[in-house]
Amino acid sequence: MDKVFIRQLEIQTHIGVHAWEHHIRRPLILDLDLGVDTREAAASDHIRDALDYKAVCDAIERLVRERQFQLLETFAESAARRLFEEFPLLSLRLSVSKPGAVTAARTVGVEIERRREDYAVCGRGGV
Numbered sequence: 001m002d003k004v005f006i007r008q009l010e011i012q013t014h015i016g017v018h019a020w021e022h023h024i025r026r027p028l029i030l031d032l033d034l035g036v037d038t039r040e041a042a043a044s045d046h047i048r049d050a051l052d053y054k055a056v057c058d059a060i061e062r063l064v065r066e067r068q069f070q071l072l073e074t075f076a077e078s079a080a081r082r083l084f085e086e087f088p089l090l091s092l093r094l095s096v097s098k099p100g101a102v103t104a105a106r107t108v109g110v111e112i113e114r115r116r117e118d119y120a121v122c123g124r125g126g127v
């Protein structure tokens with residue numbers, strides 16, 4: 001499958017399970033692989049036919065401004081749902097890491113993979 005990818009997207013947000021984490025902004029680093037058919041965009045050479053990676057980054061920025069999360073899992077699932085709602089994705093792989101969260105590790109994080117069909121049966125689900 002064709003992919004549009006985004007590497008090392010840095011998002012500043014309040015996230016964590018501890019109360020003190022709710023008061024500090026820290027970076028999350030995202031890698032995304034977005035499954036799409038790029039042939040229409042390739043043929044037209046027009047952004048309107050492409051999955052606009054800048055628009056995807058902006059959608060994630062909007063999500064973290066609207067909501068505050070405790071778990072990386074909840075953030076990842078919410079971002080996935082939002083992106084499927086806003087863009088004609090066929091599949092998504094999203095890796096989110098939280099550098100500095102564990103002193104002895106360079107980074108830690110969560111990775112999820114979803115397909116559009118995963119949401120067809122369960123609807124929006126409220127995440």
Ligand SMILES: Nc1nc2c(c(=O)[nH]1)N=C([C@H](O)[C@@H](O)CO)CN2
Pocket residue numbers: 015016017018021070071072073098101102
């Ligand atoms: N699987 C997860 N484990 C942990 C998370 C998380 O989001 N997902 N978060 C924390 C704390 O917020 C951590 O960053 C600092 O202790 C711990 N484990």
